[in-house]
Amino acid sequence: MSVRKMTAHEVTEKVLNKESLFILDVRNESDFNDWKIEGENFEYLNVPYFELLDGVTIIMDKIPTDKEILVVCAKEGSSILVAEMLSEEGLDVSYLSGGMKSWSEHLYKANVYEDDDIKVFQFVRVGKGCLSYMVVSDGEALIVDPSRFTTEYIEAAREEGATITHIVDSHLHADHISGGKELAEVTDANYYLMKSEGAVFNFNPLEDYEKIEFKHVELEVLAVKTPGHTPGSVSFFVNKKLLFSGDTIFVSGLGRPDLGNKVREWANDLYNTVYNKVSQIADDVIVLPAHYADFDTEMNEQGYIGDTLGNIRTRNEKMFTASRESFLNDVEKSASSVKPPNFEEIISINRGVEAADVERQQELEIGPNRCAVHHTD
Template identity: 65%
Template sequence: MNTLQAMSAEKVAHLVMNQEDLFILDVRNKDEFENWRIEGTNISVANIPYFELLEGIDPVLELIPPNKKILVVCAKEGSSKFVAEQLVEAGHHEVYYLEGGMKSWSEYLQPVKVFQDDKVRVYQFIRVGKGCLSYLVISGSEALVIDPSRLTNIYKTFAEKEGAVIMHVVDSHLHADHISGGKRLADDTGAIYYLMKSEGAVFEHAPFENHDVIQFAQVKLQVLAVKTPGHTPGSVSFLINDQLLFSGDTIFVGGLGRPDLGGKAREWAKDLYQTVYGKVAKMTNEVIVLPAHYADLDAEMNEDGYIGSTLGQIREKNEMMIGKTEEQFVRAVAESANTATPPNFEEIVEINRGVNKVTAEREQELEIGPNRCAVHHTA
């Protein structure tokens, strides 16, 4: 007998990241679907709004491929469960609905080990539904968190399981596509929270202008804050032990950060040029780049299962990082930067500055949708 089953966001992320077959019937309105959807290799998707299926699922039946898992998706869960039940009644096998809807998909984080040696181990948290990346760096019994999401419990729980205490929390810049968990994570754990003063946060924090090096743990792990303006005026990257470059939204696996969100595309593109051709150019090809976002999971995930690449490999693929004059670079970046902005980015920036405070429900609403900080690809 066929039975309806719930599929968690964690399970969907597993299917996406492992490129397994899945058919998704998305019953949200067309504008919601076109703005943001679940994507991946070997995932086929059809969009038929829920209101078109109230009198029956006949419009769907001919679209469903044979011998595939069927996942019905809506915003919160209820509509997808209703449609999925009808598919089960029609005799379809392996029918699921997305537990918690697209809101749960937006919030799921997948931890992956990135690096380990005798001094440090590093975990990347992939927010598959948003394209956001954050990191937990552990040395001895102490930990540092980089670019945390507002979903702070996962970092606290993970660090505790690893036998570490979170002592430092850093944001590479003032985020525009999601709400930072940096300040609240620091408040919850007693950690020090670092951000560039020039980003305009009104709450208490340790400004990177006064902290070029953060040292912690018995093994003298050094975290060097490299000022790398371009995406925002106060963007920084973090170079750990001359091996790992946490590049924020300055350098991605597939491109460079967009400098147009402040309305000063050419001016900030010049800063980005100085960063790429000045500070980053001095780093060796062997440095591993770990960004704060990605745009294409399949293209940017490496064979070890995390989003990252060596600086040398990124240079080879990105023609904008080698041999361009400042004018050539600025013109190309400015011309290609006029793309869609992150949804609700102005309100999110004000929240991240500490100027506005909203409810948890409003935070969730503001984050629904894709990230668009990684859209400037110059490969």
């Protein structure tokens, strides 16, 4: 039997199509338990590579013969060797090209919304749970919360016959490196961020803007100050139809306010945001967050991560109806959950205080996102 390589794109297609796949993950148990490839119809076996150095005989009775098999490791080297051993035992098997590193970095583009004025695309970083967006209007493009893979947005804009002219970050991200500054440098676009987030490089402070307009089509992007996840978190209200909510509102939860070690203070800000600002927004507005927690439950029938604000209010009724004291107590309890790995260094890089080469950025970003304060049961 031959050993094939399977790309992150191909695995993503299997996730989207809800296909069956048996994954043999040969990373350490702690790494597997912390973060793995997730699919509704995926099955798993985790056996560390070092336990298979003498051969795969010890696991052959646990490997199905009637399912597609994928071997996964951190960078692909160990998975190739294990896949070859399984192949020698007569199994048809693949390995993940580039390992979990490639899974962490893969983006795919989904159509979100279109009318006479705008087209909106969502970029799903399925291995990290990160979401970013492109809004196109009459040959110009706005990028919301870009990842560091800047060529993805440049190529997507080119496919739409558009030039990237505006870039916004809803806050200083804690679980991944922002591509906002680099994308602005490459495209000469205007880059916007809240001054209160403390970035030390040049940008356009969102405090100075009630709305951002471009081209002769009036594309209203209203910066809604929504502190809580971070003091300078904002959401972007586009044409009163779409709310790019950053890490303030998720489909199944709210942004965690404990990453600055001011849990109660920031939780109080989050409460004010939910009850004084979000409450004023209509139920039929489509909420498009910067992260998701569970791909299968948060992806809607239209094929993107998002929902109407009315549905989110219903799904998370407790969070939207709690008293202030009950809300603060619940947030404090959830604040004990595991924080994003390396979040302090990532924030420093996004602030411009520290620098990191590509290899270091890859290392820092490995793992799941943990930006939600809590989700519905």
